[in-house]
Amino acid sequence: MKLCISTLSVVLVLLELFVIDVVSVTKLPITAALNVKKPRAKAVRAEDLLSFDHYVKTCPQAEGIIQQKVGDWTQKDFTLAASIIRLHFHDCVVRGCDASILLNHRDSERRAFASRTLRGFEVIDDIKAELERQCPKTVSCADILTAATRDATIIAGGPFWEVPFGRKDGKFSILKEADSVPQGYENITQLIDFFHTRGLNMLDLVTLSGAHTIGRSSCYAFNHRLSNFNGTRKPDPSLNSMYLNNFLKKKCKNDLDLVYLDAITPKTFDTMYYSNLHKKLGLLSTDQLLNSDERTGPFVAALASQPGLFESQFSVSMVKLGNVQVLTRSNEGEIRVNCNFVNAKK
Numbered sequence: 565m566k567l568c569i570s571t572l573s574v575v576l577v578l579l580e581l582f583v584i585d586v587v588s589v590t591k592l593p594i595t596a597a598l599n600v601k602k603p604r605a606k607a608v609r610a611e612d613l614l615s616f617d618h619y620v621k622t623c624p625q626a627e628g629i630i631q632q633k634v635g636d637w638t639q640k641d642f643t644l645a646a647s648i649i650r651l652h653f654h655d656c657v658v659r660g661c662d663a664s665i666l667l668n669h670r671d672s673e674r675r676a677f678a679s680r681t682l683r684g685f686e687v688i689d690d691i692k693a694e695l696e697r698q699c700p701k702t703v704s705c706a707d708i709l710t711a712a713t714r715d716a717t718i719i720a721g722g723p724f725w726e727v728p729f730g731r732k733d734g735k736f737s738i739l740k741e742a743d744s745v746p747q748g749y750e751n752i753t754q755l756i757d758f759f760h761t762r763g764l765n766m767l768d769l770v771t772l773s774g775a776h777t778i779g780r781s782s783c784y785a786f787n788h789r790l791s792n793f794n795g796t797r798k799p800d801p802s803l804n805s806m807y808l809n810n811f812l813k814k815k816c817k818n819d820l821d822l823v824y825l826d827a828i829t830p831k832t833f834d835t836m837y838y839s840n841l842h843k844k845l846g847l848l849s850t851d852q853l854l855n856s857d858e859r860t861g862p863f864v865a866a867l868a869s870q871p872g873l874f875e876s877q878f879s880v881s882m883v884k885l886g887n888v889q890v891l892t893r894s895n896e897g898e899i900r901v902n903c904n905f906v907n908a909k910k
Contacts, residue, residue, distance in 0.1 A: 611887035614728035618707075623699035627711060627727075633691045634715040642831065645716040646779025647683035652713035653772070653885065654682060655706075657762055658741050660889025662734030662897060663705035668904040669737070676742035681782050681820070688712065692903050705903035706731035710886045717882070720778050721833035725879035731890045732897025735906050748785035748848035752857040755850060762888050768881040770854055770863040774874060776825040776847075777837040783816035783823060786848050790816065802852050804844040823847060838868035 619626045638645045655665040658673055665673050666688060673679060688709055695703045707729045714727050746755060759769045789800035790812060799808055807827060815823050824830035826837050827845045837851075841864055846852030854860045867874045891897035898907055 610890050610892045611728075613892040614730040614887065614890065616726055616728055618729035619699075619703060623695065623702045625698060626695060626703050626707075626729075629694050629698065630691050630708060630711045631715045633694065634687065634712050635719060637687045637690070638716065638719050642720075643780065644684055644687060645720040646775070648687060648709075648716040649713050649775050650779060651682055651684045651688075652709050653775075654679060654742070654745055655709060656885050656888045657745055657758070659734055659736070659738075660891065661706050661710060661731055661886055662889070662891050663709055663731075663900070663903060664734045664737040665742070666705055666709070666903040667734075667737035667906065671739040672737040673739060673742035674737070676739045678743045678745045678747060688903055692900075696901060701899055701901060704731050704733045704897075704899050706733050706890070706897075708903070713886070714882070717833070717878075720831075723875040723879045725883055727886065728883075730892055732892060732894070733900045733903075734891060734897050746850060748781065748850050749788060750850055752850075752853050752860060756859070764881070764884060764888070766860055767863055767877065768884060770860050770867065771874070771877045771881040772885060773851060773854060774835070774837055774867060774878060776851060777829070777833055777835070778831065779825050780822040780830075781825055781847055782819060783821045784819035786812075786823075787816060787819065789849055800849065800852075802844055802846075802849075802856065807845055825851070835868050835871050835874050838864050838874075842868065 634648070651665060652661075654673070655661055655663060658664065665679070665682070666685065668674050668685075674682070674685075688705065691708050691712060692703075692705060695708070707727075710731065711727045711729075714725060718724055744758075746758060750758075755769055756766055759765065764772075789803050790808065791797070791799055793800040799805075803812075811827070812823065815821060825847050826832075827840060827847070829836045838855075840846060841852060841855035844852065846855065855864045867877070901907055
């Protein structure tokens with residue numbers, strides 16, 4: 565009995581010493597030290613619920629089908645590679661990567677003025693039709709568009725990156741929201757803010773703009789640079805005069821005429837886009853401003869001189885873009901049977 569009392573006394577003394585030690589280290593009162601709360605677990609982000617093996621059991625052939633279809637379409641029309649990348653960007657920066665740009669109804673994003681030159685819808689429809697035949701009601705349109713963008717980039721000569729899957733398709737698409745997408749005449753502060761609100765930084769802005777190494781723009785997006793720039797009755801002084809007079813003025817007869825964004829190597833995925841900016845050959849004013857603005861100019865210089873850096877960072881930034889405001893829970897979205905329409909209510 566005495567032994568038990570003695571042991572208990574030792575335990576109580578040690579416990580008292582422990583509390584005193586905690587109080588001395590934390591400088592808290594004893595009551596606070598005894599009631600120290602464990603740190604809260606971090607909230608799970610939606611993109612954390614995406615996974616590389618999402619379709620391994622339910623549709624293992626999904627990536628192969630997407631890759632094959634993108635290859636078939638771009639073999640017939642190489643310009644579709646850039647169009648698919650642009651379609652993905654327009655989707656992700658409005659409501660997140662939820663395939664809302666694919667919904668085709670009155671007052672949808674697809675009908676917006678900013679979306680009038682978007683292409684590639686038929687590619688996604690073709691992929692979806694095949695996946696519905698092989699894996700019904702399984703692969704989302706949002707995942708299809710994201711993976712197709714990766715494959716289009718590779719076909720164009722760009723880098724590979726792994727695409728995490730598990731996105732749900734959104735049920736809403738609003739025309740007015742699509743007109744918030746940059747149109748080529750914004751200033752750099754506006755672009756930085758636009759990207760920042762979507763979880764993308766200045767490096768992502770400059771890197772993703774590098775997708776303009778391929779693809780085309782309508783003359784409407786840069787006509788304001790060709791004459792009477794900012795009410796001066798003169799062309800934009802940051803535009804190469806030979807490029808302006810010998811090519812652009814002759815090419816742009818109508819607003820919807822198309823011009824390659826990269827004047828030197830328009831069909832090669834490389835860093836020439838950035839090098840062109842140093843020569844005043846940026847087609848869009850937003851492109852040229854990336855070079856002249858002191859905040860983004862250093863990134864342009866670095867990417868222009870280091871192709872390996874551009875490719876690796878392009879992969880990183882595209883993954884970030886593909887994870888913007890994704891829907892991953894069943895109560896947030898659905899798996900559309902047809903990418904053009906929300907599923908009919910049962």
